[in-house]
Amino acid sequence: MAEATTPRLGRLERPALTGVLVREVVNFSSFWRSSTFSSTVEPTIYLLAFGFGFGSLVSRVGGFSYVEFVGTGTVATAVLFSSAFPAMFGTFVKYQFQRTYDAILAAPVDTEELVTAEALWIATRAGVYGCVPMLVAMVFGLNPSWGMLTVPLIAWLAGFGWAGFGIMVAGFASSFENFNYVVSAVLTPLFLVAGTFFPIDTLPTWAQTLAQLNPLYHCVELVRDAVFGFEGWADLAHAAALVAFGLIMWRIAIYAMERKLVD
Amino acid sequence: MSGELAIRLRGVVKRYGAITAVAGLDLNVPVGTCVGLLGPNGAGKSTTMRLLTAQSIADEGELEVLGFRLPSESKAARAQCGVVPQLDNLDVTLTVEQNLLVFTHLYRIGRAERREAIERALRMANLVDRREAKVNKLSGGMRRRLLIARALVHRPRLVLLDEPTVGLDPQVRQELWALIDALRSEGTTILMSTHYIEEAQRLADTVLIMSHGSAVAAGPPAELVLEHAGHEVLEVYGPPARLAEVESEAGAAGMRTRRTGTSISILGAEGNGHGFEGERRPANLEDVFVLLTGEEIA
Numbered sequence: 001m002a003e004a005t006t007p008r009l010g011r012l013e014r015p016a017l018t019g020v021l022v023r024e025v026v027n028f029s030s031f032w033r034s035s036t037f038s039s040t041v042e043p044t045i046y047l048l049a050f051g052f053g054f055g056s057l058v059s060r061v062g063g064f065s066y067v068e069f070v071g072t073g074t075v076a077t078a079v080l081f082s083s084a085f086p087a088m089f090g091t092f093v094k095y096q097f098q099r100t101y102d103a104i105l106a107a108p109v110d111t112e113e114l115v116t117a118e119a120l121w122i123a124t125r126a127g128v129y130g131c132v133p134m135l136v137a138m139v140f141g142l143n144p145s146w147g148m149l150t151v152p153l154i155a156w157l158a159g160f161g162w163a164g165f166g167i168m169v170a171g172f173a174s175s176f177e178n179f180n181y182v183v184s185a186v187l188t189p190l191f192l193v194a195g196t197f198f199p200i201d202t203l204p205t206w207a208q209t210l211a212q213l214n215p216l217y218h219c220v221e222l223v224r225d226a227v228f229g230f231e232g233w234a235d236l237a238h239a240a241a242l243v244a245f246g247l248i249m250w251r252i253a254i255y256a257m258e259r260k261l262v263d
Numbered sequence: 264m265s266g267e268l269a270i271r272l273r274g275v276v277k278r279y280g281a282i283t284a285v286a287g288l289d290l291n292v293p294v295g296t297c298v299g300l301l302g303p304n305g306a307g308k309s310t311t312m313r314l315l316t317a318q319s320i321a322d323e324g325e326l327e328v329l330g331f332r333l334p335s336e337s338k339a340a341r342a343q344c345g346v347v348p349q350l351d352n353l354d355v356t357l358t359v360e361q362n363l364l365v366f367t368h369l370y371r372i373g374r375a376e377r378r379e380a381i382e383r384a385l386r387m388a389n390l391v392d393r394r395e396a397k398v399n400k401l402s403g404g405m406r407r408r409l410l411i412a413r414a415l416v417h418r419p420r421l422v423l424l425d426e427p428t429v430g431l432d433p434q435v436r437q438e439l440w441a442l443i444d445a446l447r448s449e450g451t452t453i454l455m456s457t458h459y460i461e462e463a464q465r466l467a468d469t470v471l472i473m474s475h476g477s478a479v480a481a482g483p484p485a486e487l488v489l490e491h492a493g494h495e496v497l498e499v500y501g502p503p504a505r506l507a508e509v510e511s512e513a514g515a516a517g518m519r520t521r522r523t524g525t526s527i528s529i530l531g532a533e534g535n536g537h538g539f540e541g542e543r544r545p546a547n548l549e550d551v552f553v554l555l556t557g558e559e560i561a
Binding site: 015016018019020022023026027030031098099100102103104105106107108109110261262263 | 279313316317318319320338339341342344346348350351352354355356357361364365366368369370371
């Protein structure tokens with residue numbers, strides 16, 4: 001019989017991941033303009049506002065010119081904005097309003113593959129959009145360096161973790177309103193104490209300790225060191241923190257979405 | 264695979280908290296036939312459909328689809344199934360063709376066959392001229408046709424249709440019936456849930472009537488009608504008080520009745536009026552449906 005020879009389908013199969021990715025790529029082709037616009041303009045505004053507004057008061061921070069400091073720091077901001085937010089809102093819309101995930105899960109795709117492919121896609125976008133502030137900063141005087149070539153990779157890695165975070169939040173949320181708590185209580189504080197706009201060593205010790213748990217902080221530090229020179233073990237630790245963040249968020253996101261999608 | 268069955272359910276139970284949506288359902292869908300799941304809203308039809316794609320996991324019972332045990336081997340079964348959901352979940356900002364393209368990937372059609380699969384689906388759904396149109400510019404009927412075509416790109420052996428014509432005009436409904444009938448004549452196995460009696464009567468080889476999560480009757484539509492409602496029905500009209508009287512008198516005489524809103528239908532009234540005055544008409548599946556699933560809406 002034909003079905004006796006059909007191989008048992010496994011976990012995390014490439015065709016399933018490809019199927020979900022193709023859907024995202026085809027959809028992206030219809031809205032890439034607006035998405036690219038907001039992902040580019042937002043960090044540029046931050047850069048200009050802080051870089052020139054604040055930069056006129058403080059010319060040097062931690063040994064860098066303020067534009068250099070903020071230009072590298074806002075890479076993490078761009079990553080956050082192009083991963084956590086689309087993951088939260090996009091997942092919820094696709095689940096709740098467009099019922100896209102019902103269609104995908106009726107095909108030979110499991111929740112684990114669906115979540116993984118979505119996170120990979122968002123991470124890839126974050127890897128690209130994350131570089132925008134750095135490129136803008138280069139226009140305003142940031143010097144090129146070889147280490148910059150690793151920035152897309154760092155942005156991708158951090159983006160994967162934030163994508164997992166966003167999908168997880170959407171998986172646990174019962175309504176759009178729930179996102180307000182997450183944005184106010186989690187994302188905004190993390191965003192402000194990540195060393196993006198001011199160095200965290202000006203903060204009290206307890207806040208500095210807490211910052212070690214902030215993935216954005218590790219992203220900011222790693223990007224800055226990539227641009228101005230790696231610092232060995234410290235950067236390996238930052239990279240390890242981002243890898244751990246990514247893995248943990250990825251698994252929790254799968255758990256949350258399985259609960260939501262399969263009853 | 265057990266004999267010739269594309270779907271085999273035994274004693275399937277699915278509970279949501281205190282609510283039992285499916286309560287010990289047995290279901291056979293023989294290969295090459297069209298089976299209609301007929302039941303009122305809330306009878307458990309949609310839950311049954313979700314169980315078949317492992318989007319719901321049964322609490323008890325055995326489930327087999329195309330010879331694969333569910334939920335453990337569901338993915339292999341899904342690869343050979345096409346699913347038409349009750350609620351439209353097309354990508355509305357994409358074109359007709361792009362929607363189909365995405366599904367050729369999700370259903371793992373090889374690069375060499377992708378083009379032809381899309382063309383075939385477009386022809387089948389009669390959307391060849393609309394291939395470039397965005398889904399949000401299509402009429403309701405076209406969207407439904409696309410939804411069906413999307414489920415057929417990979418030539419599935421089994422197609423699951425969940426309320427395929429719900430909320431559509433009679434004209435559009437007929438169009439879809441023709442499409443489903445064409446599929447059936449090609450030998451595709453179909454399981455279709457519906458609460459439209461005419462739909463089940465026209466398309467299904469076998470009808471399974473569901474009520475409160477389990478099967479209350481199963482068989483070819485004509486046989487079900489004959490068995491439960493006889494050949495002929497006598498419809499007695501009158502004011503509500505009179506109808507209640509007729510109902511109790513006929514009941515006392517051992518006859519089955521059902522309410523038709525404006526009248527009381529006395530079932531199995533062939534050649535025998537029992538003294539009631541009314542209009543005679545052939546018995547139909549609706550008589551059986553109302554008789555077996557109850558007159559009150561829960």
